[in-house]
Amino acid sequence: MKLIDNAHIYxxxxxxxxxxxxxxxxxxxxxxxxxxxxxKIEPFRGDWSLIGxxxxxxxxxxxxxxxxxxxxTGLDNIYLEQLKTYGSVYRDPAERVISVxxxxxxxxxxxxxxxxxxxxxxxxxxxxxxxxxxxxxxxxQDAIESLRxxxxxxxxxxxxxxxxxxxxxxxxxxxxxxxxPLDTRNFRKKILSFDILNKSDKKDKSGSKKGAFLYxxxxxxxxxxIAKGVNFEI
Amino acid sequence: MKLIDNAHIYxxxxxxxxxxxxxxxxxxxxxxxxxxxxxKIEPFRGDWSLIGxxxxxxxxxxxxxxxxxxxxTGLDNIYLEQLKTYGSVYRDPAERVISVxxxxxxxxxxxxxxxxxxxxxxxxxxxxxxxxxxxxxxxxQDAIESLRxxxxxxxxxxxxxxxxxxxxxxxxxxxxxxxxPLDTRNFRKKILSFDILNKSDKKDKSGSKKGAFLYxxxxxxxxxxIAKGVNFEI
DNA sequence: AATAATAAATGTAAATTTGACACTTATTAT
DNA sequence: ATAATAAGTGTCAAATTTACATTTATTATT
Numbered sequence: 404m405k406l407i408d409n410a411h412i413y414x415x416x417x418x419x420x421x422x423x424x425x426x427x428x429x430x431x432x433x434x435x436x437x438x439x440x441x442x443k444i445e446p447f448r449g450d451w452s453l454i455g456x457x458x459x460x461x462x463x464x465x466x467x468x469x470x471x472x473x474x475x476t477g478l479d480n481i482y483l484e485q486l487k488t489y490g491s492v493y494r495d496p497a498e499r500v501i502s503v504x505x506x507x508x509x510x511x512x513x514x515x516x517x518x519x520x521x522x523x524x525x526x527x528x529x530x531x532x533x534x535x536x537x538x539x540x541x542x543x544q545d546a547i548e549s550l551r552x553x554x555x556x557x558x559x560x561x562x563x564x565x566x567x568x569x570x571x572x573x574x575x576x577x578x579x580x581x582x583x584p585l586d587t588r589n590f591r592k593k594i595l596s597f598d599i600l601n602k603s604d605k606k607d608k609s610g611s612k613k614g615a616f617l618y619x620x621x622x623x624x625x626x627x628x629i630a631k632g633v634n635f636e637i
Numbered sequence: 638m639k640l641i642d643n644a645h646i647y648x649x650x651x652x653x654x655x656x657x658x659x660x661x662x663x664x665x666x667x668x669x670x671x672x673x674x675x676x677k678i679e680p681f682r683g684d685w686s687l688i689g690x691x692x693x694x695x696x697x698x699x700x701x702x703x704x705x706x707x708x709x710t711g712l713d714n715i716y717l718e719q720l721k722t723y724g725s726v727y728r729d730p731a732e733r734v735i736s737v738x739x740x741x742x743x744x745x746x747x748x749x750x751x752x753x754x755x756x757x758x759x760x761x762x763x764x765x766x767x768x769x770x771x772x773x774x775x776x777x778q779d780a781i782e783s784l785r786x787x788x789x790x791x792x793x794x795x796x797x798x799x800x801x802x803x804x805x806x807x808x809x810x811x812x813x814x815x816x817x818p819l820d821t822r823n824f825r826k827k828i829l830s831f832d833i834l835n836k837s838d839k840k841d842k843s844g845s846k847k848g849a850f851l852y853x854x855x856x857x858x859x860x861x862x863i864a865k866g867v868n869f870e871i
Numbered sequence: 872a873a874t875a876a877t878a879a880a881t882g883t884a885a886a887t888t889t890g891a892c893a894c895t896t897a898t899t900a901t
Numbered sequence: 902a903t904a905a906t907a908a909g910t911g912t913c914a915a916a917t918t919t920a921c922a923t924t925t926a927t928t929a930t931t
Contacts, residue, residue: 418652421724421735460651464724464735488722488737490655490698501655501698501735503722571908588910589890611907612898805879822881823919845878846927 422502423468424455424539426486426546427476429511430563433572434528435579436511437543439535440475441523446497447536453543454524455502468505475524476515482508482562486546494538506546508562554580556636558599561620569607569615570594577637593637599625656736657702658689658773660720660780661710663745664797667806668762669813670745671777673769674709675757680731681770687777688758689736702739709758710749716742716796720780728772740780742796788814790870792833795854803841803849804828811871831869833859 427438442452454475458467465485473479486504494500516526527533532543553559560576561568574590594600601621606614629635661672676686688709692701699719707713720738728734750760761767766777787793794810795802808824828834835855840848863869 419655421653421655458724460733461726463726464722467724485721487719488698490692490701490737492695492697499694503724569908586890586892587908588892591909592911593889606897606908608898612900613896613906613908614898615908803879820920821879822921825880826882827918840879840926842927846929847877847879847925848927849879 418499420498420500421458421464422455422500423458423464423471424453424502424504424542425468425472425475425483426453426504426506426543427472428506428508428546428550428563429526430576430579431511431516431526433575433579435563435576436526436528437532438476438519438524438526439533442536443523450536451525451533452536453504453539457500464503468503472505472507475522476509476519478509482559486549487542489538489542491538502542504542504546506550508550508559510563510565512565551580554637556634558620558625558635560637567603567605567607567617567619569610569617571610571615572607573618597625597628597633597635599628651733654732654734655692655698656689656734657692657698657705658687658736658738658776659702659706659709659717660687660738660740660777661706662740662742662780662784662797663760664810664813665745665750665760667809667813669797669810670760670762671766672710672753672758672760673767676770677757684770685767686770687738687773691734698737702737706739706741709756710743710753712743716793720783721776723772723776725772736776738776738780740784742784742793744797744799746799785814788871790868792854792859792869794871801837801839801841801851801853803844803851805844805849806841807852827871831859831862831867833862 429436429438438454439451440454442448442450454471456467456471458464462470465483468483468485472481472483483505484507486506488501488503490501492499494502511526519526529547532540534540535543550559554577560573560580563576564572570591571587573594574585574587577590578585599621600618603617603619605617607617608614625635663670663672672688673685674688676682676684688705690701690705692698696704699717702717702719706715706717717739718741720740722735722737724735726733728736745760753760763781766774768774769777784793788811794807794814797810798806804825805821807828808819808821811824812819833855834852837851837853839851841851842848859869
């Protein structure tokens with residue numbers, strides 16, 4: 404057993420660039436989608452990639468992720484969580500770049516679905532993701548896997564829906580995430596049994612003549628539930 | 638919505654150092670422990686800290702973590718997993734350092750428990766962790782939380798035990814991780830129901846006169862179980 | 872050789888949760 | 902008035918989880 408002495412390294416390390424890359428999931432037209440961009444700089448200008456940027460000198464990596472997300476989507480106060488850091492030596496052939504990925508979950512309106520096209524961005528279905536630059540395809544696959552795992556035990560799904568949503572919408576979202584159909588009665592029974600949703604007296608009639616009641620997620624109720632030690636699992 | 642142009646940043650970023658820090662968990666004398674080191678370099682020489690190092694120019698961060706772990710514990714082929722990256726601007730007051738944490742799980746023999754002392758290292762009980770440098774205390778708390786979460790659904794616990802272990806040992810480990818007692822009969826029933834352990838014909842008689850049969854974890858059986866879609870949860 | 876001591880190993884029944892399954896209801900358009 | 906549409910609802914069987922106490926194998930002691 405030998406303890407290395409860091410001192411000689413402290414001042415001899417090469418310049419390494421730190422980037423953040425955001426994996427932006429959205430739920431549009433009852434489908435899970437991923438937002439990708441046409442790269443604007445060399446190398447690989449014009450290829451599809453995640454949106455990312457180098458972090459600034461006076462900026463934490465969390466803040467860097469927030470900023471790039473705000474600048475590309477206009478969205479503030481969005482769900483954002485660090486995922487994993489990628490640090491192979493030659494992942495960017497030009498320079499040594501270490502990339503910290505974040506994923507963000509957002510609800511997307513039809514308007515936003517179209518407006519991104521003007522900025523060389525596009526929402527892709529999860530099963531139609533094109534080839535991406537560098538190791539971005541790996542990042543995306545890791546993120547999808549992580550989303551599927553987390554959705555089971557954390558209430559992250561609600562970030563993909565607007566403030567008010569219907570139970571059938573919520574069910575469709577979980578069916579997209581898990582890629583399997585769920586029973587209507589059992590799903591409704593389970594989600595309502597947690598008592599973490601507030602039912603409004605309004606209905607969304609876009610999907611049927613009868614209309615479905617709108618609900619909202621109650622974060623405080625959720626947190627007291629967790630504090631009680633209840634195992635949240637959908 | 639505005640897309641930033643990275644080009645001007647590509648060559649103006651300051652020098653940022655990349656470190657890896659390892660959160661080393663061990664299971665000794667039926668207790669969960671954490672391995673900490675007396676820091677050998679300024680700033681904060683002599684204070685307790687995680688073991689870490691800057692990564693080298695030609696080394697991936699994964700390899701950097703492996704190397705520092707090997708050099709400090711002599712252990713190769715040890716369970717190591719990336720946890721989270723810490724990137725506040727002033728987390729190291731001396732320079733801008735971004736740290737990628739890894740946690741490693743290892744089984745510790747009594748011999749190793751004592752021998753580390755010679756190297757200014759010490760195994761601490763999880764509830765007796767001293768104040769640590771920089772943001773290492775936060776890292777440790779995050780790692781403990783992560784360990785508790787992962788243990789529920791991934792077979793990481795076996796990394797904290799030697800190749801052959803008894804069911805009572807395994808139960809004690811899970812009791813340490815979850816910090817609550819488990820029922821002997823139910824625990825045994827559940828763990829054996831997965832059929833991922835191989836029973837040997839040897840007994841460990843150190844804990845009782847009767848002796849407890851030794852088992853080993855069968856990774857292949859575990860993987861076929863997961864492939865079948867079974868929900869592994871302890 | 873019998874006995875005491877110790878922790879390992881085992882089974883069952885009640886309670887809870889999950890999973891499968893089909894009809895009624897509210898509303899709009901014809 | 903009727904047809905059409907998706908929302909909303911209940912029950913029963915099966916599986917899982919939980920709570921709980923005794924027997925067993927072995928060693929040390931007398």
